[in-house]
Amino acid sequence: MFDEPGFPGAPDLEDAAITLQHFVYCSRAAEGVDDLAVGRIVAFSQRRNVARGITGVLVFSSGVFFQWIEGPPAEVKKLIASLHGDARHHDVVSLDMGIEERERLYPGWEMELVEADDIRAVLHDALDTAEDASNIAALERILQHLDSASLASFGGN
Numbered sequence: 001m002f003d004e005p006g007f008p009g010a011p012d013l014e015d016a017a018i019t020l021q022h023f024v025y026c027s028r029a030a031e032g033v034d035d036l037a038v039g040r041i042v043a044f045s046q047r048r049n050v051a052r053g054i055t056g057v058l059v060f061s062s063g064v065f066f067q068w069i070e071g072p073p074a075e076v077k078k079l080i081a082s083l084h085g086d087a088r089h090h091d092v093v094s095l096d097m098g099i100e101e102r103e104r105l106y107p108g109w110e111m112e113l114v115e116a117d118d119i120r121a122v123l124h125d126a127l128d129t130a131e132d133a134s135n136i137a138a139l140e141r142i143l144q145h146l147d148s149a150s151l152a153s154f155g156g157n
C-alpha cells in the first residue's frame with residue numbers, strides 16, 4: 001500500500017516544462033581570444049551553468065561568437081549582465097530574448113561548443129530581421145570582420 005514514494009520527486013530537468021528565459025546573441029571575440037581561451041571560457045561556463053541551471057550552445061567561428069542560453073530567468077539575467085561586461089568579446093548583438101513556459105531545447109548541454117559550417121548564414125538571417133539601428137550596425141561590422149578574416153586566410157575558417 002505504501003510502497004510508492006510518498007512525495008513526487010524533483011522536477012526532471014530533462015523533460016519538465018518550466019519557466020525559462022532564453023537569450024541569443026552574437027559578438028566579436030577580442031584581440032588575442034583564440035581556441036585556447038575559448039576552451040577556458042567553455043570549461044568555466046560548464047561548471048558555473050550546472051550550478052545555475054543554465055543550458056545552451058556556444059558557436060565560435062572566425063573570431064565570432066554565437067550563443068544560445070536558457071535557464072531560470074533570474075540566473076539568465078545575471079549571466080546577461082556578466083556577458084555585457086566581459087572584455088573577451090565586444091559588439092554584443094542581442095538577437096532574441098524571451099520568457100516562456102516550455103521544455104529546454106538543450107536539456108543535456110550545460111554549454112556545448114559546436115562547430116558552425118557557415119556562421120555568415122546565421123548572421124545574414126539576423127540582419128534581414130534586425131530593426132534596431134545599433135544592432136544592424138554591429139551585425140554589419142561583424143560580417144565585415146568575417147569577410148576580412150576569410151580573405152586573410154584565403155577562404156579558410
Ligand SMILES: Cc1cc2nc3c(=O)[nH]c(=O)nc-3n(C[C@H](O)[C@H](O)[C@H](O)COP(=O)(O)O)c2cc1C
Binds near residue numbers: 067082083
Ligand atoms: C562568449 C562568452 C560566452 C560565455 N558564456 C558563459 C556561460 O555560458 N556561463 C557563464 O557562467 N559564463 C559565461 N561566460 C563568462 C561570463 O562572461 C563571466 O565572465 C562569468 O560568468 C563570470 O561572471 P561574474 O564575474 O560576473 O560572476 C562567457 C563569456 C564569453 C566571452
